[in-house]
Amino acid sequence: MLAAGAMWLAAAAHAQTETAIQQYLTQQFKGCSLYGYQENFRGTMPGAGQPVVIASYTIESCGGGNNYGRTVGVFYAANGKVRQFKQPAVPISGPDIDDRDGVTVQGDRITVRWSDYAPDDPRCCPSLKRTSSYRLVNGAIVPAG
Numbered sequence: 150m151l152a153a154g155a156m157w158l159a160a161a162a163h164a165q166t167e168t169a170i171q172q173y174l175t176q177q178f179k180g181c182s183l184y185g186y187q188e189n190f191r192g193t194m195p196g197a198g199q200p201v202v203i204a205s206y207t208i209e210s211c212g213g214g215n216n217y218g219r220t221v222g223v224f225y226a227a228n229g230k231v232r233q234f235k236q237p238a239v240p241i242s243g244p245d246i247d248d249r250d251g252v253t254v255q256g257d258r259i260t261v262r263w264s265d266y267a268p269d270d271p272r273c274c275p276s277l278k279r280t281s282s283y284r285l286v287n288g289a290i291v292p293a294g
Contacts, residue, residue, distance in 0.1 A: 165191070165202050165231070170224050173231035174206060181211040185219070189244075189252035196257055196285030201225050201234075203252055203259060205243035219243035221252055221261055223290055235289040241281065258293050259283045 167188060174183050183206060190203040202224045209217035221241040223234040242263040244251020251262045260282045264275040282293040 165200065165224065165226050169231050170202060170204060173224070173233070174208075174222075177233075178208045178211065181208045183207070184209055184217075185246040187246065187249075189221070190254045190259075192254075194254055194257060194259075194285065197223075197225065197234075199225055201285075203254065205252060207243070207246070219246075219263070221259075223259070223285060234285055237283070237290055237292060241283065241290065242279075257284050259285075259290070 167186070171183060171186055174186075186204060186206045188202060188204045191200070193200050203221065204224065205219065205221045207217055207219045209215075218240070220236075220243045222236070225232055225234070241261055242265070244261060244263050248262065253260045260280055262278060262280050265277040265279050266272075266275045267277050270276050283290045284293045285291075
């Protein structure tokens, strides 16, 4: 029984490695490139039921185009495999790649700081900083009201 528990813990720990999460994302976004993966938080938080990894990443070049999107995901282990909390209807905008403090966790609240474009900004250079807050509820990431 003790050996079975140790095997489960080892499988769960492997499912939360950076490599395992990146492989999961690559499978979820076939035909796209994964860029700028960054772990923002690792630990327990209310609403998760188990340890989680919160990471930001960019998905780009889907179908060979010049499209991209930076987002934040919350990952956990289930049966030794990576799983992800369901995203809101509008995916969470992720922090800039060099913004190490762009995702913070305090209690049950995940706060994300991200760049946005003002109406006259060139497409290279968003000038606005925005923040959004979320919570984990019933297997999903939901806006914190």
